[in-house]
Every structure is written in structure tokens, then in C-alpha cells.
Amino acid sequence: MPQYFSRLLAGPSLDAIPQETDFWHDRELSLFSCPSADADYALTALVFKISRNPKDLLAHLRRIYFCYDQRLSEQLYAALLDLMIILDGKGTAISRRMIQASQSRLLVQQCQDLLKTDGQTPLANRYSLFSKGLLASRELVRSRRQTEAQHDYLALANDFIEYSQLEQAMDVLETGINLQHDRPDLQLALLELYKSTKNRERFQLNRQRFSDSGVVLEGEWLELAHYFEGQAS
Template sequence: MAVFHSILVTDSQAETAANRSLWLDGELASFGYVPDSDAALAVLSVKVHRKPHDLTAHLRRIHHCYQQRHSAALYAAVLDLSIVLQGKGEALRRRMLNASRIRLEPRDFQILSALERHDPRQIGNRYSLLASGIQGRSDLLAPLATQSESNHDPLALANDFIEYSQLDQAMDVLEHAVGLYPQRGELQTALLELYRSTASRERFQTAWRTFNELAVPLVGDWQSVADYFDRQAS
């Protein structure tokens, strides 16, 4: 049976760590996301929405949906890849579609198999990101081995969540990032602004206590935010 692999799909069950690194987003673990959680899917979807021409982001989203047997989200992920490719990567699209077949509803597979007969705006579901249309680019077809992939900055990821009013997820990202990058004061500043704007006093106090226990060097604003919450409570 076909499985996801570094050469897209293969009949071999052999899989090395290097192969897995293509399909799995290491930042999910770094930021503490459970692989089978809705939050993990949200992160992968935000990355596709933020950089729709990033082929690796599409493949990781498809792989995640396939592994979690999330049929509706998998349909949307393959549809979004198809839209952004705009016919320039039909061989790739077909291989991903065929590899996903056993996880897709029969009707969804039929639709994806004959996209030229459908208006993408009419066949998206609630997980679709690009069904309203987007211009494809031929450089998506560059060999995967030659694509450079920069680390996604946690501040940029948090800003993406804020843009979609997912403030709890933004705080999750920043809290994990402060522990990973204690030298970056701007991460703490952004986190403190979120605590204040969302009136998250208890969450602030828990984070302040935890960072002190871990000996994380904190910027001076933590005390001023503590004073702010004390004034609000009085």
C-alpha cells in the first residue's frame, strides 16, 4: 500500500529520519502541540494560508490530515494544493490524490479527480483555505531537495493567530517560545501585551511563576503588568 515518503509516495515501508523530516513539522513539538490535536492542524493550516506557495507546508498539512484520518480536512488540503498548482504540477497532484484515496470519501475523491469540471469556489468546505482562487507559480515544481526552508519565527506565528482572533493559541506559542528563546525580549513583550489585552491575570501569574522557577531572564515589564492587574483587582 502506498505511504507518504520523501519521494512523495512509495510502495516501500522503509522510512528514515530524513524522510520523516520532510513530512513532519518539527515546530509542532517545539511549541508543545500534540500531533493529533485540533491546534496542530490549525498551525499547519495557518502556515499554508500565510505562505500559499510553500509546497512543503501543503505536503505537511496533507500528511497530517492523512495520518489523523481527518477526511474532510484532507479533502480541503488536497484541494488547496490543486488550486495553487493550477495544473502545472499534475503528476505531483495525482500522486498525492492517489495516496490519499483510502482516507477520502468516494464523492470527494471523484471531485478531486475531475477538478476541471468544477468551480473551486463551489466545492470548498469549512477547512478550505484557497477555494476562492489564487495564482499558481511554476517554481513550486522545483525539486524538494533543493528547496531551502527557513525556521518559522514564533512571533510571526503568534501574529498569524492574533490576526484570526485565536488569542489563546497565540499565547501558547509565545509562552513556549519564551522558554526556548529567553534572550528575545520582544517575545516576552508581545506575550505581556496579550495578557493585558485579554485580562488573563491567572495565566500571567502562572507563567511568571513558572519562568522564575526555570530561571528564565525576564524583561522588566513583568512587574509593571503585575502592578496593572493588582490595580484592576482593587
């Protein structure tokens, strides 16, 4: 079976990244610094993670840091707003700290809106994922469609694997196979994860599900079925 991932558990060593005292230069968040040519992909990947797991606080912080670092004021405003919405009145100290630390990259009105104390949710913009406004809802649907159409699911799965999030990597690959039936590389990568994690139950469930939905399964599915049968005997 082709080896799509050279390492399943190991990611970049955090010890190799110098620790900074500045709030915005957290060692782990600094892993998301990238050339401007890759900025769209990196931000889309972060948004995808948050949309799949809205309570992933670290992903929210990475998104905020990335938008701050790239000087994307509208996207930064949306990232801060989404964090506030998910916290739902909790974690006031951390959300205010993030807003105050972001002031130099926000418009004055954006800061004022985010720091409102009247209990009303600040007005959303088109980059917000979780606000209740119709504009945000339409943009979220469109954003998800664009992500499904444009994203390289294999690369995104590898991104999850870099942070040892193997369940999420399998989620991404399974979604990609459902949407892109003509991608055998997604199937082979998923099979590699099933085998590496010894997840026989998930393998059997999705083998049947893909077959029922008309996905043409690669021969390696049968090979892995035989492998799991041998493990069980």
C-alpha cells in the same frame, strides 16, 4: 533577559527518525505525528502557517499528511483542494499523486471531485482556506478569529524556531503582542529573537509601532536599545 527558547536554530534531528519507504512516512513529515490530545493544536498550527505563507509547499504536504494520519477526511479533502488552488494548474503530477495516495481516507465523491478534468474548481468545504466560495470565505474569517483568540503565540513561535524559521517566529510574536497587550512573555521572547538575530532595524521599527499603538513596553526594550547602541559604536 529570560531565555524562552533553549535553541534558536537546532531542531529535532532528522537522522534520528527511521526512513520509511511508504509515501506517507516521509522522515520530516513524521515529525508532526503527535498524541490525539494535541491533534487540534498541531493542525491549527499548520493551517496558521499556510495562511501566512500560502506558497509554502512543505507546510501543505505536512497538513495533508497530518490529516491523512489522523483520518480526518473533511480536513484532508480541504488540504488537498488548497494545494491544488495554490499550485494553480502547475504541479499536476504531485497533486494527483497526493490525491491518489489519499484515496483510502477520502469519500468516493471527494476523490472524484478532486480528480475532475473539466477545469472547474472542486466544491469547497468549511475547512478550505483558499477557495472562492462564500462558505469557505466565512469559515476562513472565523477560523482566523478563533486562532487569534485561542492560540498560544509563544508555543507557535517556538514551533517555527524548531524549523529555523526565525522571521516567521518574529511575525507570530509581533502579531500576538498586537492582539494580547497583557502578555509580557511575548515581548521578552521577541526581544530575545531580535537580539539573537541582531535585527536592530526591526527592533526599532516595532518598538515605535507598539508604543504608538498603546502597548505598555517592558523595561527590557530599553535594555536592548542600549545594547544595540553599544554594538553600533
